[in-house]
Amino acid sequence: MSEQAKEIEALPPSLQDFKAPDLPANKPVLFFHPYNFHAQKVLMVFYEKKIDFFPYVVDLCNGEQYSNWFLNLNPKGDVPVLQDGALVIPSSTHIINYVESKFRGDRALKPPHNTKAFDQMLLFEQAMARLPVGTLSLGSFIHDDLKLVPKAPFIGPVRQSCLKNNEKVLELLRHSVDDQATNKAALQHKLDIQLRRHKLASSREDFQRVLDAVRHFLLYAEQELSAQAPRSEWLTGDELSVADISLGLLLHRLYQLGFENQLWAFGKLPQVEAYFLRFRQRESFHRLQPSNFAILREMWTRTPGNYKLGAGAGFLGMAMFAAFAHK
Numbered sequence: 001m002s003e004q005a006k007e008i009e010a011l012p013p014s015l016q017d018f019k020a021p022d023l024p025a026n027k028p029v030l031f032f033h034p035y036n037f038h039a040q041k042v043l044m045v046f047y048e049k050k051i052d053f054f055p056y057v058v059d060l061c062n063g064e065q066y067s068n069w070f071l072n073l074n075p076k077g078d079v080p081v082l083q084d085g086a087l088v089i090p091s092s093t094h095i096i097n098y099v100e101s102k103f104r105g106d107r108a109l110k111p112p113h114n115t116k117a118f119d120q121m122l123l124f125e126q127a128m129a130r131l132p133v134g135t136l137s138l139g140s141f142i143h144d145d146l147k148l149v150p151k152a153p154f155i156g157p158v159r160q161s162c163l164k165n166n167e168k169v170l171e172l173l174r175h176s177v178d179d180q181a182t183n184k185a186a187l188q189h190k191l192d193i194q195l196r197r198h199k200l201a202s203s204r205e206d207f208q209r210v211l212d213a214v215r216h217f218l219l220y221a222e223q224e225l226s227a228q229a230p231r232s233e234w235l236t237g238d239e240l241s242v243a244d245i246s247l248g249l250l251l252h253r254l255y256q257l258g259f260e261n262q263l264w265a266f267g268k269l270p271q272v273e274a275y276f277l278r279f280r281q282r283e284s285f286h287r288l289q290p291s292n293f294a295i296l297r298e299m300w301t302r303t304p305g306n307y308k309l310g311a312g313a314g315f316l317g318m319a320m321f322a323a324f325a326h327k
Helices: 003-008 037-049 068-073 092-102 116-129 133-142 157-179 184-202 204-228 242-257 270-279 283-288 294-302 305-326
Strands: 029-032 054-057 081-084 087-090
Touching: 029 037, 037 092, 037 242, 037 283, 081 092, 087 092, 116 204, 116 242, 133 157, 133 184, 133 204, 133 242, 157 184, 184 204, 204 270, 242 270
Parallel strands: 029 054
Antiparallel strands: 029 081, 081 087
16 A cells, blocks of 8 residues: 555544534434435424424444434434434334324324224334345345346445445444443444344345345235225325335335335336335425435534545545435
8 A cells, every 4th residue: 555545544433523513402303314214214204294303414424323422312323313302212113103292283194093094004014114124225235146226326336335334334333332331232232233134134045035025015015005096095094104104215215226126116016116106206205315415515524534534535425426316
């Protein structure tokens, strides 16, 4: 390696470089990342209900989720997290339950309790919660024999960058487990889950079982949609519900990864295909898609200085490519 290359080589970011941000006190604050599946679900709920909130993008790439200030919010180091005054709510399920209760208004996303529609919604939610979306993404990057047609941002060199970043974040998590005292058990549990996910995604046989589970679920969704057509456009009736947000975003992630031709396109699952087209017309879905430089600029300004010098071309170039191609 040349002397110049050594000088600009990226140094591992220190978790202590991330400082607690100054946040508004007059509105809820949502800590999220725009490509995190569970954060997308919460964001779409917020947009559907037209909730006024402050968005804070957590820099997952450089380990901000394992910094001391964020672990004080969520000892598990996960996004999304909602802070509403002194109340801190982690996990997408708990956040959605909270905002559905507090901001119910004229736009309820859950049917009334003790109704058939509520039971249907709960059944779909429980079934989709068992599908390992993170494993789907990781496995699609690993196994080239799948012959996928991926879309932005999961295309070209970004796929390899995602694999490398997965290893980097695992290493940051290992260091965080070693360094933390108060949050060690929660972070160790998360590390164990991440390692199992990587093992599951890496095995072609095991990953095929994941794909088969997704295919069986979509067949079930096709049957349910067929039984309701043409009376209802959505899973539980005429109005979009939380279950529809989960299913629509699952289909969108599968579409981005390039699985649609294998799973539902070209008449394989016509009801699912039509459903996905309807879902993509929602205003809240369009607002969900990162489409400008603002988010990336925020993340770049918070990237530790010792990391920027070497990472500039690779990190920012990849991030810009992903953002612009995603639109």
